[in-house]
Amino acid sequence: MNDVAILGCGHAPGKVILFGEHAVVYNRPALAVPVTQVGVEAIVERSAAGSGLIIDAEELRERVVLRDAPADQPLAAAARLTVAQLGLTEPDWRVVVRSTIPIASGMGSGAAVSTAIVRALVEAANSEYCKGMMSVHDASIDTQHAIRNTRYVLTPAEISALVYEVEKLHHGTPSGIDNTVIAYGQPVYFVRGRPPQPFAVGRPFTLVIADTGIRSPTRITVGEVRRCWAQEPARFEVLFDRVAAVVEAARVAIAVGEPEKLGLLMNENHALLQEMEVSCPELDALVAVARAAGALGAKLSGGGRGGNMIALVTAETAPQVAEALVAADAVRVIITEVR
Numbered sequence: 001m002n003d004v005a006i007l008g009c010g011h012a013p014g015k016v017i018l019f020g021e022h023a024v025v026y027n028r029p030a031l032a033v034p035v036t037q038v039g040v041e042a043i044v045e046r047s048a049a050g051s052g053l054i055i056d057a058e059e060l061r062e063r064v065v066l067r068d069a070p071a072d073q074p075l076a077a078a079a080r081l082t083v084a085q086l087g088l089t090e091p092d093w094r095v096v097v098r099s100t101i102p103i104a105s106g107m108g109s110g111a112a113v114s115t116a117i118v119r120a121l122v123e124a125a126n127s128e129y130c131k132g133m134m135s136v137h138d139a140s141i142d143t144q145h146a147i148r149n150t151r152y153v154l155t156p157a158e159i160s161a162l163v164y165e166v167e168k169l170h171h172g173t174p175s176g177i178d179n180t181v182i183a184y185g186q187p188v189y190f191v192r193g194r195p196p197q198p199f200a201v202g203r204p205f206t207l208v209i210a211d212t213g214i215r216s217p218t219r220i221t222v223g224e225v226r227r228c229w230a231q232e233p234a235r236f237e238v239l240f241d242r243v244a245a246v247v248e249a250a251r252v253a254i255a256v257g258e259p260e261k262l263g264l265l266m267n268e269n270h271a272l273l274q275e276m277e278v279s280c281p282e283l284d285a286l287v288a289v290a291r292a293a294g295a296l297g298a299k300l301s302g303g304g305r306g307g308n309m310i311a312l313v314t315a316e317t318a319p320q321v322a323e324a325l326v327a328a329d330a331v332r333v334i335i336t337e338v339r
């Protein structure tokens with residue numbers, strides 16, 4: 001058996017946008033929550049001297065050799081930005097990335113991969129470069145451990161800002177919501193350019209998330225909305241304002257513990273997304289199936305034209321809604337509680 005030295009490990013969850021996608025690009029608010037049933041794990045191993053930094057991402061079928069990778073390669077960019085921010089020279093490390101988040105499906109795969117890589121590199125820097133820093137020989141093992149491991153620290157805000165730079169490579173004008181909800185790992189009320197506000201959930205509620213199986217890069221749908229907005233700015237500004245009103249109402253309903261009110265708001269938000277032409281027959285079909293099976297409301301989530309939809313359910317209706325979505329050809333169904 002090969003003895004591989006593991007230097008660090010980083011994790012990141014997936015996410016869904018509850019309300020406000022697309023309008024959020026135009027400075028309206030949005031609500032998003034982490035989804036921990038899916039996620040990314042990045043592990044850093046020491047590799048041969050002189051090999052440089054290599055990233056192996058199995059699900060993405062990518063092997064990235066940092067010194068050869070172009071500037072716009074997202075995995076390389078995440079690693080380069082982290083190495084620079086920590087003030088390191090390129091280390092001889094291999095980063096193995098494994099993900100259960102579907103790609104281009106509105107669940108934040110890109111931001112989660114970047115976040116996990118950043119976290120793993122920070123942890124590896126601490127274990128690789130902080131040995132021997134202890135001069136207090138009589139400190140307890142715990143204290144030594146704590147001192148050794150806190151030399152390199154990136155706050156959630158710093159990680160989010162770094163991942164945002166990588167998100168720009170995925171699509172030119174990201175709002176920043178994906179990197180924010182994933183780096184902070186908690187429900188956020190988000191307005192572009194403002195510090196994120198974590199929001200309180202007055203009473204937990206349950207969502208069913210179902211995947212159409214259609215991969216739909218966010219760059220394309222964001223570009224389409226931009227084209228439509230440029231053609232009909234007044235109409236789209238009104239649509240975005242109506243989305244903003246839905247988001248504000250949803251935020252209040254969640255905070256005061258009236259999640260059942262979210263159902264109608266989800267339906268309203270979905271109708272507005274249809275008007276923006278970012279839904280598709282497969283998403284509309286899953287939304288209709290979920291409602292018919294007893295969901296209180298349902299909508300697409302994320303960029304649209306494929307990817308995932310979400311449905312608001314109760315503990316009682318969750319199984320029947322999930323079954324109906326599977327029967328309607330959803331390729332994957334997740335039941336998650338927002339708390």
Ligand code: PMV
Pocket residue numbers: 017020021022023024025105106107108173174175176177178218222301302303304
């Ligand atoms: O990455 P996705 O597919 O969850 O979409 C992100 C949400 C958009 O509002 C469509 C784009 C953005 O940058 O906020």
